[in-house]
Every structure is written in C-alpha cells, then in structure tokens.
Amino acid sequence: MMFGSLFYNFWAALCSFTVYFIWAVQDPFAFPLPTIGASLVVALIGFIAMFLIRAFIGYVFYTPEHIAYSEVDSPSNVEPLHAEQQQFVPQNKRTTVEFEEDNTEEIANVVRTMLHGQEEAIQK
Structure with missing residues (x-):
C-alpha cells in the first residue's frame, strides 16, 4: 500500500x-x-x-486490519502474582443493572451541577 x-x-x-x-x-x-x-x-x-x-x-505507517490479540487466544487460568499487577478489574460478575443502581444518584448530581452550576448538588 x-x-x-x-x-x-x-x-x-x-x-x-x-x-x-x-x-x-x-x-x-x-x-x-x-x-x-x-x-x-x-x-x-x-x-x-x-x-x-x-x-x-x-x-x-501500515496498520494491519486483523486483531492481533484476542481473549480467546489467551489462557484464562493465568493469574497475576500480585493484585497490583492486575491491569483490568473484571466486571463480568456484576450485571449492568447492578452497576447502574450504584451510580445513578452520582450521575444525576453531576448532570445537575453541569446544567445549573449548583455547588450544593455535589455536597452529600
């Protein structure tokens, strides 16, 4: 090319x-x-x-089109030696609904603050 x-x-x-x-x-x-x-x-x-x-x-500047790394290719039983070495936090044990329920109030407060500039929305 x-x-x-x-x-x-x-x-x-x-x-x-x-x-x-x-x-x-x-x-x-x-x-x-x-x-x-x-x-x-x-x-x-x-x-x-x-x-x-x-x-x-x-x-x-050539960039290959195919994906070089796939999760299927990597062995799933390899665990990092220490918790600090783990780069990604697995979220697959939680459902999307549980994740949304935890942050709904925080997101609403941030949106209110951005739209109206209210400082009291940040305070808990």
Missing part, C-alpha cells in the same frame, strides 16, 4: 525540475536546451524516486 497519490509524484517532479533548473541557470555559460533537457531528466528521476518514497512511507 502506497502513501498518498500520484499527485505527490508530480509535485516531486516539479520541485526537482525547479531546483535543478535554478542551480544550472546560475552558470554564465549555460545553454538553454541542454539545461532544460537535463532538468527534465532530473524531473523524471524525481518522479520515479517518489514512488519509492511513497512505498516506504506506506510500509512504515
């Missing part, structure tokens, strides 16, 4: 043509046709080199 579009190649060709042309025209004995011809060759080289650059950038 390449990064960008063919438009980048044309910009690279234009920039390389311009830079070489300006550099070559500074010679007081430069002839017009050989200078333009050499600039066109440099533009062609810049156009082709941009394909390689776009392919490299596409390779660097």
Whole structure:
C-alpha cells in the first residue's frame, strides 16, 4: 500500500525540475536546451524516486486490519502474582443493572451541577 497519490509524484517532479533548473541557470555559460533537457531528466528521476518514497512511507505507517490479540487466544487460568499487577478489574460478575443502581444518584448530581452550576448538588 502506497502513501498518498500520484499527485505527490508530480509535485516531486516539479520541485526537482525547479531546483535543478535554478542551480544550472546560475552558470554564465549555460545553454538553454541542454539545461532544460537535463532538468527534465532530473524531473523524471524525481518522479520515479517518489514512488519509492511513497512505498516506504506506506510500509512504515501500515496498520494491519486483523486483531492481533484476542481473549480467546489467551489462557484464562493465568493469574497475576500480585493484585497490583492486575491491569483490568473484571466486571463480568456484576450485571449492568447492578452497576447502574450504584451510580445513578452520582450521575444525576453531576448532570445537575453541569446544567445549573449548583455547588450544593455535589455536597452529600
């Protein structure tokens, strides 16, 4: 997968043509046709080199579509040695209704505070 579009190649060709042309025209004995011809060759080289650059950038920024880690792949009997090493708190033993009942009043107070700016809604 390449990064960008063919438009980048044309910009690279234009920039390389311009830079070489300006550099070559500074010679007081430069002839017009050989200078333009050499600039066109440099533009062609810049156009082709941009394909390689776009392919490299596409390779660097490539993100695979498939999921690299799945809970099915991991063994479920592995427990952390200490409670501090556990990164995630399992919530699968509680139902959604139990979880909502615990925080309903807190959520209502926060919403009231945000809507009305009442400081007394935070106090318990």
